[in-house]
Amino acid sequence: MMTSQTLLMVVLCLLTVCLIFMLGLAIFLMIKLSTLPKEATKEKAPETPINVKEEKIEESLHCQNHKDQASAGICLICEQTFCEECLREDENKYFCKDHFKTYTYNKWTQISEIRTTPDTPYEALAIYHFKRHKWLNEKVPSFIVTHYKIDTENDIIESYVQLNVIEKDAENLEKELKNYKGQD
Numbered sequence: 001m002m003t004s005q006t007l008l009m010v011v012l013c014l015l016t017v018c019l020i021f022m023l024g025l026a027i028f029l030m031i032k033l034s035t036l037p038k039e040a041t042k043e044k045a046p047e048t049p050i051n052v053k054e055e056k057i058e059e060s061l062h063c064q065n066h067k068d069q070a071s072a073g074i075c076l077i078c079e080q081t082f083c084e085e086c087l088r089e090d091e092n093k094y095f096c097k098d099h100f101k102t103y104t105y106n107k108w109t110q111i112s113e114i115r116t117t118p119d120t121p122y123e124a125l126a127i128y129h130f131k132r133h134k135w136l137n138e139k140v141p142s143f144i145v146t147h148y149k150i151d152t153e154n155d156i157i158e159s160y161v162q163l164n165v166i167e168k169d170a171e172n173l174e175k176e177l178k179n180y181k182g183q184d
Ligand SMILES: [Zn+2]
Pocket: 075, 076, 077, 078, 079, 080, 095, 096, 097, 098, 099
């Protein structure tokens, strides 16, 4: 009889300890939950820089000459966005008014062709970097044309990335491109 009574007492004690523990946990959780909304508002606060970024993207979606016009395409030489009215086209190549002149008044030659496949999509990256580098730093015009071919045997799409430059620049640029690729 005594043993079962002490056992009952032990069980009751354990239950009380459990109850106190549960109460503590409940209070802890309530405090935690009440502080959560404050943290959430803190996280929401830096939303402004994100909005600024979005505005910047929106800006680039507009014509460089007409800020109220949506962009219709990118000039192959300066890589700026322009509206339909500002873009000039030749055989699916688009230029801004100024660079369409550059394009039509010069003789162009292809100095590099890189084959890329879905397995090697970054192969031509150096050409894009080189082209941008020459334009932004030295105002040397060039443009990139990509041709796609479907390789039916291997069931993949290959792309041929071609860099076109003005004929008189070709020899120098070809050398520079080789050195540029060597640096990477
Ligand atoms: Zn342009």
